[in-house]
Amino acid sequence: MDKIQLLQERKALLMEAGKEIRGRINAIVDENSFVETSAFSFSQNEFYEQDVAGEGVITGFATINDYPFYIVAQNFKVLDGGVSKANCDKIAKCLDAAEKNSTPVVYILNTRGVQVGEGVTVLEGLGKLLLRSTQLKGVVPQYVVVDGEVYGSVAMLAAIADFAFFINKKSVLAVNSPFVLSAKAGKNLAKEEVGGAKALDKTGIPAFEVEDIAEVRETIAKISDLIDCTITDGVELNESVPVLNESVTADNLMEIFEAPIEIWKSYESSVKTVLGRIGGIAVAAVVFDGGETGVELTSAKLAKIRNFAEFACCYRLPFITFADVKGICACACANNSRVMKEAAEYLDILDTIDTGKIAVVYKKAIGLGYSLFASKSVGFDYTCAFANASISLFDNAQGARIELSESGLDDAVITARYADENADPIHAAKNGYIDAIIEPQFVKQYLIAALQMLA
Numbered sequence: 215m216d217k218i219q220l221l222q223e224r225k226a227l228l229m230e231a232g233k234e235i236r237g238r239i240n241a242i243v244d245e246n247s248f249v250e251t252s253a254f255s256f257s258q259n260e261f262y263e264q265d266v267a268g269e270g271v272i273t274g275f276a277t278i279n280d281y282p283f284y285i286v287a288q289n290f291k292v293l294d295g296g297v298s299k300a301n302c303d304k305i306a307k308c309l310d311a312a313e314k315n316s317t318p319v320v321y322i323l324n325t326r327g328v329q330v331g332e333g334v335t336v337l338e339g340l341g342k343l344l345l346r347s348t349q350l351k352g353v354v355p356q357y358v359v360v361d362g363e364v365y366g367s368v369a370m371l372a373a374i375a376d377f378a379f380f381i382n383k384k385s386v387l388a389v390n391s392p393f394v395l396s397a398k399a400g401k402n403l404a405k406e407e408v409g410g411a412k413a414l415d416k417t418g419i420p421a422f423e424v425e426d427i428a429e430v431r432e433t434i435a436k437i438s439d440l441i442d443c444t445i446t447d448g449v450e451l452n453e454s455v456p457v458l459n460e461s462v463t464a465d466n467l468m469e470i471f472e473a474p475i476e477i478w479k480s481y482e483s484s485v486k487t488v489l490g491r492i493g494g495i496a497v498a499a500v501v502f503d504g505g506e507t508g509v510e511l512t513s514a515k516l517a518k519i520r521n522f523a524e525f526a527c528c529y530r531l532p533f534i535t536f537a538d539v540k541g542i543c544a545c546a547c548a549n550n551s552r553v554m555k556e557a558a559e560y561l562d563i564l565d566t567i568d569t570g571k572i573a574v575v576y577k578k579a580i581g582l583g584y585s586l587f588a589s590k591s592v593g594f595d596y597t598c599a600f601a602n603a604s605i606s607l608f609d610n611a612q613g614a615r616i617e618l619s620e621s622g623l624d625d626a627v628i629t630a631r632y633a634d635e636n637a638d639p640i641h642a643a644k645n646g647y648i649d650a651i652i653e654p655q656f657v658k659q660y661l662i663a664a665l666q667m668l669a
Contacts, residue, residue: 235289236270238322238361241427243276248285249276251311252304255357270329271301273308275317279435281442284312287322290362296329297368302339309346318355320434321375327366327391340367347374351639352528354419355441359430360385363405376525377420377437377477379430380411387414397635412480418517420478436475440489441529451493451662458654462576462600464503467536470658471499478518483620485515489531493662495669498526499534499586508578510543511586523563532570532665536593539583557586564593566582574657575599575639575648580606590647596664598650598657599639605648 239248251274270292275284286305288297312319328336344367350356356375364372364387372378372387379385386392388409396403407413411423424430455469464486468474471490478487486501500519502509509515526533542553564571572595573579575590584605588597599605638652652660 225263231288234291235287235322235324237421238427239272239276239285239287242320242322242359242431243278243283243285243640245471248274248276252307270296270298271304273304277310277322278431279438281435281438282315282317283434284308284317285322286319289323290324297325297327297336297340297366298329298332299335299339302330302343306343306346309343309350312354313350316354318357318438320357320359321371322359322361323368323371324362325364325366325368327368333363342372343368347371351376355437355529357434358426360387361427362386364388365390372419372421373417376420377434378419380421380423380432381430383410383423383574385599386410387419415481416514418481418514418521420521421480422477423480433475436473437489438490440475441531442496451659454655455656455658456655458657462602462654463667464501464536464538466503467576470661480601482512482515482518484509485518487518492534492658492665495662495665496531497534498522498531499536501536501665502538502577502587504538504540504577508580508583509539510541510548511541511553511557511583512543512548513552516553516560520560520563522557523567525559526569527563527567530569532572532668533564533567534572534661536575537573537575537579537583537587539579539587540578541581541583548653557582560586561592567593570665571595572661572668573597574661575603576606576654576657578604580604581608581639595668596649597647598652598660599648600654600657601639601651603639603641614656 236248250272250610258621270289272287272289273285275282277283286308288301309319311317319654328340347356351374355377356371358372358375358378359448360372360378360380362381362385364385367389367665369387369389380387384406386405386409388395388405392403392405392408396406398406398467411421414421422430422433455466457466457469468488469489469659470492472492472494474488474490476486476488484503486507488501490497490499500522523533525531542548542557571593575588575597577600579588579599585592588594588605590597639648
């Protein structure tokens with residue numbers, strides 16, 4: 215047979231088997247930029263007695279907004295995207311190339327679990343794949359696109375990756391079948407109620423809910439621009455934010471950033487984790503949104519901050535906190551939780567950030583909230599406070615009386631010592647703990663100056 219004709223026939227079969235998933239790939243990457251790797255991989259599934267075209271997964275490299283990426287895309291049309299040892303080996307080979315070339319990875323996942331019939335062999339493949347992905351964490355960014363149903367151990371990739379995307383609110387992620395989980399709970403739940411983005415709000419998986427694949431592309435491109443860390447030209451360095459003089463809120467603080475992206479928006483919303491630029495410099499910022507009372511710390515809030523601080527450390531982004539935070543939530547359930555362990559692990563990560571740490575006390579920094587998120591002693595290089603901010607050991611005189619009720623001290627003495635006027639940041643500034651007390655509208659100018667110094 216003519217070898218060229220044979221090649222054309224084989225390519226046609228491959229294209230037909232992967233027609234749909236190739237369309238999904240093309241919707242994310244730049245036009246005509248995708249180059250496939252290990253295209254002619256076939257293994258035999260003994261259970262179904264048929265070849266697995268391309269091992270049921272397509273790998274290759276491409277560009278997104280001119281940034282290079284490696285692509286891993288499961289082909290649901292081949293045995294329902296079933297994961298096999300060969301499937302895992304092919305993905306691991308792609309991850310080897312990503313590490314060698316310091317190139318980010320995008321996974322497009324759609325699978326109902328492992329291919330039947332491989333037994334322990336596929337478990338070895340999964341172990342290899344998950345370890346390789348873990349070894350890439352902090353080396354190159356990894357993005358998981360949950361593009362439909364993702365069941366089984368491969369769902370772990372979403373927890374390992376830096377970012378996960380759930381498309382159309384119909385994407386489902388579950389380590390076990392949602393139908394099994396629903397039945398064991400004695401309920402008749404839709405799969406989205408078990409493994410949809412909103413149902414996974416306590417997992418800590420850094421997820422975006424997006425409308426379509428085009429929004430995935432747009433968000434990945436924005437994050438790539440930020441992680442690139444180059445200082446952009448033509449930025450106004452003396453720009454003020456007048457709205458902050460009118461109303462100091464977390465939403466108004468967002469005006470400080472140029473093109474911000476809020477990460478993990480639906481998870482612990484009182485703690486905003488934001489990627490953005492300030493004066494053209496890419497930063498990772500934690501904005502506490504405490505409303506009228508300030509944020510009380512829980513294990514979930516601290517876990518979110520710890521994960522974000524780790525991301526900032528891995529990709530060498532300056533770390534900024536905008537504090538409106540008190541200490542640990544005063545309840546028995548918080549006391550008997552991982553809250554203290556999460557705080558300790560956050561401090562461990564904070565100590566490794568060497569690209570600059572800045573704190574802005576814009577409302578409150580009370581007790582442990584001050585120590586963790588504004589203190590010079592934990593490594594913040596520059597700390598400033600708004601003129602009307604509060605910095606103190608206790609939130610107010612009433613709180614002090616409750617805390618010190620068994621101390622034997624006179625109530626009048628406690629009230630005078632912890633009156634609101636004594637929470638004025640000037641008292642912290644006297645001891646050199648606060649570098650500047652500022653008018654809110656000028657905070658961006660102070661931040662730009664500090665970032666340029668630290669850079």
